[in-house]
Amino acid sequence: MFKTLNVKLLIIAVGIAAIGSASVGTVFASHSFEAGVKGDNIPDNTHVRLDSLTLPPGGVLPVYDASPNFVSGHFLLRAPCDEDHVPTITVIAGHIDESADNTFVDKVPLYYIDHASTADSCVWHAHIPDPLNGGASRVTDVDLINLSGDDVSFNPGDVVDINVQRVLGSIASAPYTESQLPGDLEHGNTVYDLNDDNPDNDGLGFHESA
Numbered sequence: 426m427f428k429t430l431n432v433k434l435l436i437i438a439v440g441i442a443a444i445g446s447a448s449v450g451t452v453f454a455s456h457s458f459e460a461g462v463k464g465d466n467i468p469d470n471t472h473v474r475l476d477s478l479t480l481p482p483g484g485v486l487p488v489y490d491a492s493p494n495f496v497s498g499h500f501l502l503r504a505p506c507d508e509d510h511v512p513t514i515t516v517i518a519g520h521i522d523e524s525a526d527n528t529f530v531d532k533v534p535l536y537y538i539d540h541a542s543t544a545d546s547c548v549w550h551a552h553i554p555d556p557l558n559g560g561a562s563r564v565t566d567v568d569l570i571n572l573s574g575d576d577v578s579f580n581p582g583d584v585v586d587i588n589v590q591r592v593l594g595s596i597a598s599a600p601y602t603e604s605q606l607p608g609d610l611e612h613g614n615t616v617y618d619l620n621d622d623n624p625d626n627d628g629l630g631f632h633e634s635a
């Protein structure tokens with residue numbers, strides 16, 4: 426199933442240019458926690474264009490909801506960023522329930538992709554979930570939230586793409602036992618970079634090439 430969403434409420438066909446096999450140095454992120462398709466599971470891809478959208482302070486844009494299933498997959502974001510490659514929007518994931526007591530969300534650890542970024546917008550990948558680097562362990566929902574205190578305006582070509590590869594279980598059978606709401610979080614995702622000169626900024630779960 427392929428769902429294409431457009432925040433301007435227009436149905437459009439979207440082509441995604443593939444990035445060639447460029448060298449990324451001596452390390453690369455491991456996707457081993459993104460369990461692949463098993464049995465009759467069908468991959469689910471959601472593509473959300475952010476062109477010209479502006480989120481006010483406190484604004485939330487839901488981009489994926491698999492409730493009651495919690496899932497594993499891959500997350501891509503192209504969005505404005507600061508000089509440290511932190512997105513001006515905050516990416517959160519977890520479970521958003523009708524009851525605040527049963528809601529738990531956390532910020533998603535991101536990997537900055539320098540060779541796919543531009544002067545105006547950065548590109549990040551993330552693992553959903555990321556058991557080694559933190560964040561919510563059971564993900565039914567993925568959202569963008571503006572915790573910056575200023576309006577966040579997206580550039581042409583900015584996008585969210587979520588590839589869900591497997592359903593891991595039902596939140597009804599494995600509910601969170603603590604609550605953490607979007608308003609409990611502060612602005613700014615943790616950002617790792619496998620291509621800079623700082624090995625302490627690589628995160629966990631990567632492999633060194635021989």
